[in-house]
Amino acid sequence: MxxxxxxxxxxxxxxxxxxxxxxxxxxxxxxxxxxxxxxxxxxxxxxxxxxxxxxxxxxxxxxxxxxxxxxxxxxxxxxxxxxxxxxxxxxxxxxxxxxxxxxxxxxxxxxxxxxxxxxxxxxxxxxxxxxxxxxxxxxxxxxxxxxxxxxxxxxxxxxxxxxVLHTIRNRVFLASLTTILLAAIFSRTLALRISRPLEQIKQGAEQLSSGEKNRLVTLHEHGLSLEMISLINSLNQMAEQLIERIIFTSRQHNELEAVFSSMTEAVLAVDAEECVIRLNRAAGRLFRIDPQIGKETLVQGVVRNTALMEMIRHTLRGNVCTEDKIEIFDGQQRTTLEVRVVPLQDNARQPIGALMVMDDVTRIHRLENVRRDFVANVSHELKTPITVIKGYVETLLDGGIDAHEDGTTFLRIVLRQAGRLDAIIDDLLSLSRIEATTDNQETTLDLTREKLCPVLRAALQTCELKALEKNIRLELHCPSELKALHNPALLEEAMVNLLSNAITYSSSDAFVGIRAQSRQENSKKKWVEITVQDTGCGIQREHLDRIFERFYRCDKARSRESGGTGLGLAIVKHIAQSHGGTVEVESQFGKGSTFTLKLPG
Missing domain, CATH: 3.30.450.20 (PAS domain)
Known part of the structure; x- marks a missing residue:
């Protein structure tokens, strides 16, 4: 036996x-x-x-x-x-x-x-x-x-x-040991619960099947069972699984609905007849339609773009994935989309439609173009003085150093170009530091509400020698008690850049003035306006929109002769933004320019 x-x-x-x-x-x-x-x-x-x-x-x-x-x-x-x-x-x-x-x-x-x-x-x-x-x-x-x-x-x-590997091995060993101990406890508990008396399981199953109970059978343990369970309460299991499946399905539906609605990518699902099944809010905003559009609507009436329709039809016909970059125009602006269309299949893997996911990459492309232009400009600005330095050094090495006067002249040119390189790098570092302060939300700029006159007077003193060389008269008009929320060092740097530009592009015996005054746009918001006005050559109208771009020059030859780096106005723009303000320009070609820096009052 x-x-x-x-x-x-x-x-x-x-x-x-x-x-x-x-x-x-x-x-x-x-x-x-x-x-x-x-x-x-x-x-x-x-x-x-x-x-x-x-x-x-x-x-x-x-x-x-x-x-x-x-x-x-x-x-x-x-x-x-x-x-x-x-x-x-x-x-x-x-x-x-x-x-x-x-x-x-x-x-x-x-x-x-x-x-x-x-x-x-x-x-x-x-x-x-x-x-x-x-x-x-x-x-x-x-x-x-x-x-x-x-x-x-x-x-x-x-x-x-x-x-790291030593630490991970120790942690894995401890986790494995803990898991094994817990598994042993849980396995023992589970085995004890499974070995309940057979009669209790049968009685519970009979009560459930006869309708005497509308819930799962609860077994009361009285000790370990020595017999194999011969009968499983199928109705109990079916009831338990059914309840779990209903709860799981409801929760899964709610989760999918939340994810689908909150996706930043535009999603559009169509059936095999090219009728809309679903679309999320992002797709509704992209195509300017109601996301609750009915299923009977044809996708042509929603998309209205030949390239997108062709991708959907290609996927429906061939049951294959399709990817492409599409540009759409809604009458106001162009939008670049990365589009992926995948086939929808049923449980038998038969095609029933297509799902189109569209990611708006317009801003990324725009930023890439800005980055590419910036790299090209930096390379050009750096290569010019390097080429000059290299040429004169080669001339000196080829015998030009023997001629004392020519050698001295060449070395002065090399020194001037090296200084220009140093100025470009300093401006690039300043611009990078200011941009980091503006873009990084975790970095707070130290702003204090102080008087403006000391800062403006310091900027005038910095530029006074350059103005005296051209016999240019500098004037300052600022109420002694005028205050604004600002960072003195950065504001002085911005004013020095504006004053240097004004002096550079003004003729001898001209006038450059700074005026600061308080403004109130409405009953709540106050601003302080600081204007720098000159009577120089002015700026042509077609250059005004781009004057604050990095390395943008209206007169490239004159700018380089004057030693400018092409970054001064870009620095001023980012200093204004870091203060929560703006900078504007008004100019008439041949009559002069006025730059206005607005700061919170």
Whole structure:
């Protein structure tokens, strides 16, 4: 006769074994995955650093070996990254940590071999030079179009990875141990509950099936059962599952409805007959229609765009995904959309319609154009003085230095152009700092309500010498008690820029004046207006809308002769915005200009 074991011992060991295997497998997988992920992220990060340095390294290789070594040492120390430049034959040209002349050839290292073949190489190994584990990433460095590429290698210590992995292993071990203990407790509790007396289950099932109860059967435990459960209350399970499914379906419907309505992307669903099934609020705003539009409406009456209709029909006909970038015009402005249309299928995977998702990328494109223009302008402004400096230095090297008078003249020109470069960089740094203060909500500009006269008088004193050189008369009209909410240093910088422009573009014996006064636009809001007026050459009407753009010049030749960087008015604009104010300009060509800075009172 076969000995029958209690049901508890048939369930508890199996469940515990399964949980143990699952916990160990998940722990191993999580640790391995994180290590791989962290390694890949480190490789991508170091590769990005290398790509940023690539062009500078190539320029320095062509310049001199010492300049390359100095750059690698300086940059490597600041970035806490070891930088190594390797020639195609494996010879180290420069290294941020060691003397390259004393280093052995690196051509056989795995990451260098990959770089020589034109690919990015990486490795993690122990460095004999630094006596620690290091990440190495090397990219190809095309020293000459006809030759085998060299390599630019960056490396950082792997201490962080080892520390993180050690911490994660400890935490995973503790979590696994806790999970196993809890699983053992829960499995034991579950096994005890399953092994309730068979008679109680049968009685509860009979009462439920006969209608004596309208709820699930509740079993009262009196101890462990030694018998296998021979009957499961099917009605109890069906009732419980039905209740859970109803609750789950209702909750899921509400969640999907909330997500669909709050999506920033425009979403439109159509059926196989090209009739609208659903659209969210974003789609309603995009197409200027009511989101509650009926199902009978044809999609042509909603979209009204040939390219979008063609994408929908292509998806409906071929049951394939379609992606494209579409530009639509609503009569007032153009909107650029990234559109993706995917087929809708039923449970049998049969096509029943299409779902179109549209993301408005107009602003992103506009910002990209601004970024591209800014980079082009900066490159042009920097290249001009660099070209001049390079030309005169080459002339001096070719023998011009032997002629004392010409050499002195050339050096003065080089000094002037270097000063212009320094001015451009200073203005760029100032503009970046002011923009960061304006855009970053977490950074608060230190504004105080103080008198304006000291700030305006300080700006006049700064520009007084420049005005005396042209015999220009400066005047200030400002009530002594006039106050405004401002940052004195930034406001003085803005006024110096406006005064310098006025003096630069005014003729000799002219007049430049500053006037400050209080204004009240309505019963609540007060403003302080600071105007800078000159009687100079003025600005043509077609330039007024763009005068505050970076590097925009009305008269490029005259601006460069005067030493201007093209950033002064852009700085003034961002200083005004950082104060919560504005700057405006009025000008008549040939008669002068008036710049008005408005600040909160």
């Amino acid at each position: 076969t000995r029958r074991r209690p049901l508890f011992w048939q369930i508890f060991p199996v469940n515990l074994l399964i949980i143990l295997c699952t916990v160990f497998a998940i722990s191993w997988f999580a640790t391995t995955t994180f290590k791989t992920f962290y390694y890949d992220q480190m490789v991508l990060d170091i590769e990005a650093r290398a790509l940023l340095l690539e062009q500078k390294i190539l320029d320095l290789i062509m310049e001199s070996q010492d300049a390359l070594q100095n750059f690698c040492r300086r940059t490597g120390r600041r970035a806490q990254t070891r930088i190594t430049v390797i020639a195609p034959d494996g010879v180290v040209l420069a290294d941020s940590n060691e003397d390259p002349q004393r280093m052995e050839k690196h051509g056989r290292r795995s990451e260098i071999t990959s770089a020589f073949s034109g690919q990015t190489g990486s490795s993690l190994r122990f460095s004999k030079t630094l006596q620690q584990d290091m990440f190495y990433v090397a990219i190809p460095l095309q020293l000459s179009p006809a030759n085998t590429p060299g390599a630019l290698r960056l490396s950082v210590p792997a201490t962080a990875l080892n520390t």
